[in-house]
Amino acid sequence: MNDWSYWLAAAGATVILELFVGTFYLLMIAIGLAAGGGAALLGFGPALQLLVAALVGVAATVALRRSRYGRAQQRVQAERDPNVNLDIGQTVHVPAWQDNAARVMYRGALWDVELAPGGTAVPGAYTIREIRGSRLIVAA
Template identity: 40%
Template sequence: MDNPTLWLIVAGGLVIAELMTGTFYLLMLSLGAAAAALTAYAGGTLTWQIVTAAFVGGAAVVVWHLKKPISNDALDSNVHLDIGETVTVDAWDAQGHTQVKYRGAQWAAVCTPNAALEPGLHRISEMQGNRLVLEKI
């Protein structure tokens, strides 16, 4: 079996592994293997094939990693389904803390920074561990 075929088998194996794991990093490495196959078709030596696979695959992984948006899971309603729900605050203490009943349990809660501590209806805007961050509605 010749080198281009081997590189294409490696690329296919990486694509299959990527489909099983759900990450795009293995897909980027498969691009490097495909580039190495093209280098082999062009008559490049095994050293150049490996260098091409490493460079293209590694560069694709770095570019993919840098392009991923940085997310704050504490503010993401797709991670915390409680974000956006409403609770009723009876009273705040002097430090800006309160206890609210939510989903049948007592939760510790704080108010968003620089907001007035008023009782009434509040929306959950963030989760900080097991503490709710509330904003006045």
């Protein structure tokens, strides 16, 4: 077997491993290995093949890290995420408060309502900010 076939076999094995792990970083390393295979196909020596594979792999990894796919995304808690719970952002009418808590009818059921920190407990319309179990956390 030629040198380039070893490089491409290693790249293929890395892609298969990436499918099991689910990270794009192994895919970037596989791109570097494929570049090493390309260098071997062009007739470069083993040292230069390794250098090309390393440089392309590192460059692809850095490029991935700087892209939006490589950045750690800020996680939103499920009880506050309107994409998870469609009730967040809806309005409820609170007729009376008792110690920053109340009970209201919402969607045909009786719910416990708590006032979010910093709010004033006065009767009126409130927006649901969070849901904890069977409690609605609301703010004006």
